[in-house]
Amino acid sequence: MRLMNLTVMLISLVVMFTQWPQPASANISSEVKSLILYSNNENTPNEQVYVLDQLISHYSKSDIKADNEVTDLTNYDYLFYIGFHSKRLDRYLLDLIEDFDNPIIFIGENVNQLHQRIGVTDTGSTIDVKTISMIDSQRTSAFTEVKKIRSITFDRDMKKVIEGQRGNYSYPIFVTNGVDYYLASHQLHDKLMYYLSTVLADVFKVDRASYLSAFIKIEAIHPSTDITHLTKVTTYLAANDIPIILSVSPTYEDPNTKKKNHLTDSPMLVQKLLSLQELGAAIIYSYPSFSEDISTEEKRETVEEGLQELASYKIYPIAVSFSSNMTTFTKEDLDIASEYFSTLIASGKRSNLSIFKHTAPYVTKPTYLNDMVWIPETLGYIETNNTSGVLNIKGQMNDLALIPSATLGMTVHSYVDLEYLEQMVKEFDTVLGKRWLHLKHWDLSVHAPYISIRSNVNGDVEIDNQMSLIREFTYRYQLTALEIVLWSIVLIVSIFITAFLLYLIYLRICLRKSLFLERKRNG
Amino acid sequence: MANTLFIIALSIIWMMLLYHMFLMQGGYLHYLRYAKPIVQWNEKLETHLLPTVSILIPAHNEEVVMERTIKAMVKLNYPKDKLEIIIVNDNSSDGTGEIIEYYHSLYSYIIPVHVEPSEAGKGKSGALNQGFKVSTGEMIAVYDADNTPESMAIYYLALAMVNDPKAGAIVGKFRVNNAGKNLLTRFINIETLCFQWMAQAGRWFWFHIATIPGTNFAIRRSILEELEGWDVKALAEDTELTIRVYNLGYYIRFFPAATTWEQEPEHWKVWWKQRTRWARGNQYVVIKFLFRFLNLDRKSIVFDLIYFFFTYFLFFFGVILSGSIFAINLFVDLELELGFISMILWILAYLLYITEVMIALSIEKDQMSKRNFITVLFMYFTYSQLWIALVVYALYLETKRVLFKEEMKWYKTERFDHKRP
Incomplete structure (x- = not known):
């Protein structure tokens, strides 16, 4: 009881002192429009196109088109060209690009055809580099595997922004003439992603000095969760002024007995969640892990029922998350999630879904997520009292700290010993200029049949619950x-x-x- | 599989229980209302004339009860010039004939009909047809030979019939005069009260349906003439007649103001034989009419036939199924998903049963005793369960009869002489 009171008090304090508004989804602007133009054999966007799309989506809205689909560039503020193979571009297209009034970011092959506009010459060969560094800072990182870059020379009006090294030699990776840019690799993942993220702030003319946001998401909260431990965790977070984000599944299937537990089986959890929600904790919906034979309709039904079940207890999730150890979700799952939620909190790292597995260092709104905002868990997760899921936290935090408006996001399983959490929070505390992310102060929405949940920058959550009494009763008691x-x-x-x-x-x-x-x- | 079967059983059982709950509600309301029109009807009698009445009493070896029955008939409060009491002596080998003749010599309106041996043995229907042949009344009333009607019984039957032209027949209430004799008669007493206040009064109240019982009812002569009397082939001649009356477009009114008292079996063996006959009779009727119910003009009676079908086939099946699942589950875990709620339902079923029976008992002024209450609690697990065995047995006999084309035999309920020690 005493512990409970303390929690209440501490959480109230957190809520009181942290009422500053957070800009919704950082810099994402729907006014800035970019076009991603790609040349590849397949004429369909590949993984790398989507990585680019993801990175850009932090700053602008993009269209993705193959090089043979473009007829007009007038509506775009930025043009990103990414060439995956050597190809003679149409004269018509080259004219369009050359005449484009706004910045062009040219990536990979075929840059020679645009020499009039970008003073870069592709020598036709590639170089394997092992490290990458930013010219204007001391920042250097090693690639996890050697990165193949185009060997280029550039005119005098161009300057090097990023370079790669092999041995004692360095090679330009990203060069600019102040208006247009050239990136010497179309393999954007790995460390290049972070470097590119940093320079994109310059490309989009955004102040590099914008702050970092941080969050710790508590995961694996379900009807079989140990409430006492959860209370310890949330009390600790509250005591440290860390906003509480809880990823909740309304059902839990015991792996041994196959018995499905529902919220109705754990009134203690319901009480706990309600009081935490009341005190400002953000509840997010944990997207279920579906087996392969589940149909789309069944998936939708499960999500809707999950939301309605939570809502029947007046627990209102404001976003969706994919569990950190879930590896089997498909593009369809992302599509389904985007039908109901405006915001996703997840890490794509362990996903086997190619378009999703490269997680940007900041909040994005990639095209393939159908306008869903993705708040990335950039730091990994701690599970089962083991920090192996944490991605070299110190180094990772340092890397992220250099990226404008990066997100330091971590997932901790609800049953993990408090000492691990404490250890992680200590690491967080070493990051200067970070602010804890107050999800409830974002403009988020969740829509399911009979239920509509909307949070706004004031931290108010508007609920439109049209569920009939019978329906609520049905969910509350899990009746067939x-x-x-x-x-x-x-x-x-x-x-x-x-x-x-x-x-x-x-x-x-x-x-x-x-x-x-x-x-x-x-x- | 077990779950599906259990759900089927549960559904069937609860359909019946809910229907009876609904009927009990109607029965209670009918109790509150049935007597209300009596005053008005009495006033109207000045313009309507009381009908001439023929009372038919089939009697086959009834010397034990005959005299008492005739004495009750003589005491009937009905103009004697409009009354004839026709006692059909159906080939009795005891003193029944003499008793009838004796009272005939005292009261001219008591008319004996001695069925010739050649005509005899056609059961109750046959005897009633014999009596009907010599009757002259506009209204035909039927009593069993063991009945002692209350003095106003015939008057009330006639009153209701005169005032309700749509009623083809009026059915009165019967009470048990040997209820206190032993446990069996106490059970039967409770059962008959429930039947009348729940099934008869309830169905009458909601649907204007009642079943003609074997005794204490009156029917219009015109209807019997149209139907050409009773069906001698029917084992349950009353159910059969009920259906035929409805088919002519009339209804049967349950009017409990007309009361008779009758004797019920005092030995289990007698009870068993009597009930087997009823069950078989009803099974026969259900099968006979169910397959051609589309030809029945009055659809309301179809509903009642379905009810019989439920009682003797589906409900029976449901109970057997549910019982079997329960028994199997004692030894093998069938992983029934509805364990908890089915327990609650079971308890509610029992409570419902108790309250329903208590209402039926409370309606009668002297029946709501502590002794009866305990009997009711106990009856659910004993007497009520015997019904299952009875239906099985009756089904067996009926199946055998149909398969081997056996002749139907009419079993006459044995009477008990209370004057004997």
């Missing part, structure tokens, strides 16, 4: 249609039994009267 019928019978029969008992009392009272009447009738 048959059980509803049977409980209705119980109700009706109980009413009748009560009525019959009243009749009996009445008959008893009337006994004398009826005796008299009957005697009279029978003469």
Whole structure:
């Protein structure tokens, strides 16, 4: 009880002192428009196109087109060209590009054809580099595997922004003439992603000095969660002024018994979540891990039922998350999630889905997520008292700290010993200029049949709950249609039994009267 | 599989229980209302004339009860010039004939009909047809030979019939005069009260349906003439007649103001034989009409036939199924998903049963006793369960009869002489 009171007090304090508004999804602007133009054999966007799309989406809205699909560039503020193979570009297209009034970021092959505009010459060969560094800072990182870059020379009006090294030699990776840019590799993942993220701030003319945001998401909260431990975790977070973000699954299937537990089986958890939510904790919906044979419709149904089940207890998730150890989700799962949620909190790192597995260092809104905002878990996760999921936290934090408006996001499983969490929080504390991310102060929305949840920058959460009483009752007690019928019978029969008992009392009272009447009738 | 079967059983059982709950509600309301029109009807009698009445009493070796029955008939409060009491002596080998003749010599309106041996042995229907042949009344009333109607019984039957032209027949209430004799008669007493206040009064109240019982009812002569009397082939001649009356477009009114008292079996063996006959009779009727119910003009009676079908086939099946699942589950875990709620439902079923029976008992002025209450609690697990065995047995006999084309035999319920020690 005392612990509970302390939690309440501490959380109230956190809420009181951290009411500053957070800009929703950082710099994402729907006014700035970019075009990603790609040349490849398949004429369909590949993994790297999507990485680019993801990175750009932090700053602008993009269209993705193959080089043969473009007829007009007038509506775009930026043009990103990414060439995966050597190809003679159409004169018409080259004219369009050359005449483009706004910055061009040219990536990979075919830059020679645009020499009039970008003073870069591709020598036709490639170089394997092992490290990457930023020219204007001391920042250097090693690639996890050697990175193949185009060997280029550049004109005098161009300057080197990023270079790669092999041995004692360095090679330009990213060069600019102040307006246009050239990137010497179309393999954007790995460390290049972070470097590119940094320079994109310059490309989009955004102040590099914008702050970092940080969050710790508590995961694996479900009807079988140890409430005492969860209380310890949330109390600790509150005591350290860390906003509480809880990823909740309304159902939990015991792997051994295959028995499905619902919220109704854990009233303690419901109480806990309600009080935390009341005190400002952000609840997010943990997207279920579906087996392969589940149909799209069944998936949708499960998500809707999950949201409705939570809402029937007045627990209102404001975003969706993919569990950190979930590896099997598909593009379809992303599509389904985007139908219901405006915001996703996840790490793509362990995903086997190619378009999703490269996580940008900041908040993005990639095209393939159908306008869903992705808040990345950039630091990995701690699970089962083991920090192997944490990606070299110190180094990772340092890397991220250099990226404008980067997100330091970590997932901690609800059952992990507090000492690990404490250790991680200590690491977080070493990052200067970081602000804890207050999810509830973002403009987020969740829509499912009968349920609509919307949070705004003031931290208010608007709920539109149109669920009928019967529906709420059904979710609260996890009733099947048959059980509803049977409980209705119980109700009706109980009413009748009560009525019959009243009749009996009445008959008893009337006994004398009826005796008299009957005697009279029978003469 | 077990779950599906259990759900099927549960559904069937609860359909029946809910229907009966609904009927009990109607029965209670009918109890509150049935006597209300009596005053008005009495006033109207000045313009309507009381009908001439023929009472038919089939009697086959009834010397034990005959005299008492005739004495009750003589005491009937009905104009004697409009009354004839036709006692059909159906080939009795005891003193029944003499008793009838004796009272005939005292009261001219008691008319004996001695069925010739050649005509005899056609059961109750046959005897009633014999009596009907010599009757003259506009209204035909039927009593069993062991009945002692209350003095106003015939008057009330006639009153209701005169005032309700749509009623083809009026059915009165019967009470058990040997209820206190032993446990069996106490069970039967409770059962008959429930039947009348739940099934008869309830169905009448909601649907204007009642079943003609074997005794204490009156039917219009015109209807019997149209139907050409009773169906001698029917084992349950009353159910059969009910259906035929409804088919002519009339209804049957349950009017409990007309009361008779009758004797019920005091030995289990007698009870068993009587009930087997009823069950077989009803099974026969259900099968006979169910397959051509589309030809029945009055659809309301179809509903009642379905009810019989439920009682003797589906409900029976449901109970057997549910019982079997319960028994198997004692030894093998069938992983029934509805364990908890089905327990609650079971408890509610029991409570419902108790309250329903208590209402039926409380309606009668002297029946709501502590002794009866305990009997009711106990009855659920004993007497009520015997019904299952009875239906099985009756089904067996009926199946055998149909398969081997056996002749139907009419079993006459044995009477008990209370004057004997």
